[in-house]
Amino acid sequence: MWFVFAAAAATCFGIRGILYQWTSQRPIERNLLLFGVYLSGTLIALGVNVFAGQPWGSGVIIGLLMGGFSFIANASMYKGYAVGKASIIALFTGLPPVIVVIAAYLLWGETLNLWQLLSFVVVILGLLLIKYSQDFKLGQLKGIQWGLLTMLFFGLTDLSSKQATLLGASTLPVLAVMYGTGATLFGTQWAINRLKVSRHTVRIAAAEVEGSVLDADTAPETVVVPVQWSNGKTLGWGMFVGISNIAGMVFLIPAFREGVTGIVSAISAMNVVFVLLYARFYLKEVISRREIMGLSLALAGIVLLRLLA
Template sequence: MWFVFAVAAASCFGLRGILYHWTSQRPIDRNLLLLGVYLSGTLITVTGNLFIQQSWSTGALFGILMGLFSFIANASMYKGYAVGKASIVALFTGLPPLVVMIVAFVLWREELTAWQFTAFFIVLSGLILIKYSQDLKLNQLKGIQWGVLTMLFFGFTDVSVKQATLSGAATLPILTVMFLTGSVLFGISWAVNKSKGTASSNEEDSPNKWTMKRTLGWGMIVGITNAAGMLLIFPAFRDGITGIVSAIVAMNVAFVILYARFYLKEDWNKREITGLSMAFVGILILRIAS
C-alpha cells in the first residue's frame, strides 16, 4: 500500500507544478493565488483532524519554520515558472536532498556515502551543462536563480520536517501550523502590495486580470494538490523503504518536464538534454542511496 501512497504523492506534486506553471502565465495576483493554496491546506488539515483527532504538542510549532521556508520556496518556484523554462525550474524542485544532505552533516554529523558523493558530482555536472547551454537566455537564467532559491528552501523545509518528527509531533497538527503560517505570510504580502498599489501578477496592466474571488478560488483548488501530496507522503514513508519511496516521489519532476516538452513544445539542445538527464539520474541515485 505504501507504493500506492508514494506514486499518488508524486502525481499530486507533479500536478501542482503543472498548475503553478499554467497559472503563472495568466494575469493573476501571485500572492493572492498562493494565499488560496495555503488557506486550502489549512482548511483540509483542520477538518481532517476534527475527525482523526491527533494530539497537539509543542513539536507542532516546528510547523512555523516549515511554513516560513515553504512560503519562500513556493513563491520562488512560482516566480521561476513565470520567467524561466518550466523544465529547468522543475528540475530544481527535485534537488532539495542536496541541501538536506549538507545540513544533516552539519547538524547531526550524518556522513555521506560513496553513492551520495557520486550523485552529488553527477547532479553538479548536469547543472553546469544546463547553466552554460548556448540556448539559455537572460530570462531563463533568472529562472535558474529562482530555481536555486526553490531548491534551498524546500530543503530547509525538509530539515524542519525531520526536526518535527524527532520531537514526536503528530502529522496533522504540524501541517495545520505550516499551512496557517504560509497563509498569514502570503496574506500579509498581498495586503502590503495592495496598499502600495504594487501588482504581483504576470501581466499587471492586463484588462483581463483575474478578480480577487476567482484568483483566491483557483488558488484553493491548486492547494488541494499541495495538501494531498503532503498528506500522502507521511504514510508512504512510515510503511515503505525510505530510499525507494524518495525515488518514487522524486519522479514528480518528470511530470513538469514532460509537460514542458510535449505541451509547451519547449525545444532542448543536446547540452540541455544531457544536463537534464545527468541531473535526473543523480537525483535518483541520491534518493536511493539516502
C-alpha cells in the same frame, strides 16, 4: 510503506507543479493565489483532524519554520515558472535532496555512502552543463536564480518536516500550523501590495483632477493589458491548487517518519518528471543538446539517490 507514501507525494507535487506553471501564465494576482493555496491547506488539515483527532503536541511549533520556508519556496517556484523555462525550473524543484542528504548527515548523522557521493557529482555536472549552456538568455538566467531559491527552501522545508517527526509532532496539526503560517504571510503580502496599488491609483486620480496633461512627446505608449482575474476567481483557483499541495505533504510526513531522510526526499523529488513531460509535450518547449545532457545527468543523479543510496 514509506516508499509508497514518498511516491504518492511525488505524484501530488508533480500535479502541483503543472498547475503552478499553467497559472503563472495567466493575468492573476500571485500572492492572492498562493494565499488561497495555503488557506485551503489550513482548512483541510483542521477539518480532517476534527475526525482524526490527532494530538497537538509541542512539536507542532516546527510548523512555523515549515510555513516560512515553504512560503519562500513556493513564491520562488511560481516566479520562476513565470519568467523561465518550465523544464529548467522543474529540474530545480527536483534537487532539494542534494541539500537534504548533506544537512541530514550534519544534523542527525545520517551517513553518506559512496553511491550518494557519486549521485551528487552527477547532479552537479548536470547543473553546470545547464548553467553554462550557450543557448541561455537573460530571462532563463533569472529563472535559474528563482530555481536555486526554490531548491534551497524546499530542502529546508523537508529538513524541518523531518525534525517535526523527530519531535513526535502529528501530521495534521503540524500541517495546520505550517499552512496557517504560509497563509498569513501570503495574505499580508497581498494586502500590502493592494494598499500600494490603491495609493498609486489615488495619486493618478488627483493629478487628473488638477488638470495635469502630458505632452504628446512624453505620453506613454498604449499597452494592452489582459483583464486580470477577479479576487474571488483567483482565491477559488488557489484553493483548488492547494488540494494537490497539502495532499503531497500528508503523504510526505509519514514517509519522513518511517524512512531515511535523504532517500525519501529524493523519491518525492521525482515529481520533476511530471512537469518535464508536460513542458516537452504540452508546452512544446525546445531543449538544446547541452540542456538535454544536463537534464539527463541531473535526473540520473536523482535516480541514483533513489536506487543505490
